Amino acid sequence: MLPYIILFVTSLLGVVQYDINRHNRTKKIAWYFLFCYVILLVGLRYRVGSDTLVYIWGYDRLPSWGELNWSEIWSYEFQPLYVLLCAIAKSISPDFTVLQILHAFIINSCIFYFIRKNTQYPFTGLFLYFFLYFFYFNTEILRESLAIGIFLLNYKNLENKRWLRFYCGVFVSVLFHFSALILVFFPFIRLIKFNWKYLLVISLFCAFLISMRSYLSVLDTLDALNARKIAHYSSQFEDGAMNANWILYRVMQYTFFPILLLWLQKFCIKEQNQWVSFVCVYALLGIGVIVFQIIFARFTNYLMPFYALFLADIIGRGYGKSPSRKLFSTLSFACIMIIYGYYYISGDNWHIWNPYHSVFDPQTDEIREHRLDDYY
Secondary structure (H helix, E strand, O other): OHHHHHHHHHHHHHHHHHHHOOOOOOHHHHHHHHHHHHHHHHHOEOOOOHHHHHHHHHHHHOOOHHHOOHHHOOOOOOOHHHHHHHHHHHHHOOOHHHHHHHHHHHHHHHHHHHHHHHOOOHHHHHHHHHHHHHHHHHHOOHHHHHHHHHHHHHHHHHHOOOHHHHHHHHHHHHOOOHHHHHHHHHHHHHHOOOOHHHHHHHHHHHHHHHHHHHHHHHHHHOOHHHHHHHHHHHHHHHHOOOOHHHHHHHHHHHHHHHHHHHHHHHHHHOOOOOOHHHHHHHHHHHHHHHOOHHHHHHHHHOOHHHHHHHHHHHHHOOOOOOHHHHHHHHHHHHHHHHHHHHHHHOOOHHHHOOOOOEOOOOOOOHHHHHHHHHHO
């Protein structure tokens, strides 16, 4: 628990010191300390994260650089660029820790850069990154998070309408994970606004989900890992683990709460936010969780960094403003902690990452190991 406490306390101190009080003297030192700390924290973890255990199993089955068969690069169970990354790591050492360090450096370089370049409240953005999607991106969706990281570097091409560069970047993302195909449609995101037409978009999207329901599962059988996940989640539905309350909670996270904030910001606070279109799509895709959780949870992952910056902007604009604006920011922050923090304390979810063990203290956790058994 202590390694995580250090992470959150340090980032909160950064919020107070640099975002609220606007001190700059040691800002870069604090920023790079957190960057190095998270790389070491997740790079040197030992069997922390449920999907990490599955990736360890897959890593042992992949070739090193010298063993790689280039003519069959598409025939492996993972996408080519992930296979190449594993091959490089295995050429250094067969220990999975090498891949963890490489992965941690790549994904956190992308996210730290994206946050620093796209918000006036970087430490608030960092704190929300740590709270909302740090664990998930760094220990669970290793391949997909690399695809998302490439997209974050590619975002300026999307913003500046440099379409050739953008789609080249999309192709690179797809070579890490097929779910990145959703990025093909991202140039149309700016067309979606939070107005009365958005209700029409929601209605059309729901009609699309209903009509295509029988075909959606095909998208998630593109690799062996997803096939095992489908079987795992299907058994959970049969056992009642994923019931109506579970689905309602997910839709609350993905759709209800974001739309509430969009409404309050536009009609009550009357502020503009550059991420509104991204949040509209995030909430729209969240509705898809009702139909098929795995696919649409994956698609929302590509919008989570933008949603986090949207939240950072809402919170940050309350710093030093009127009492009513501070109250709105404080209540928003409290709701974020409750709505998204509930996931960590429900069931045995916190055990996915806690207790933390490093390669210098190689111990296994029974609950995490049991999750791995569920896949096989």
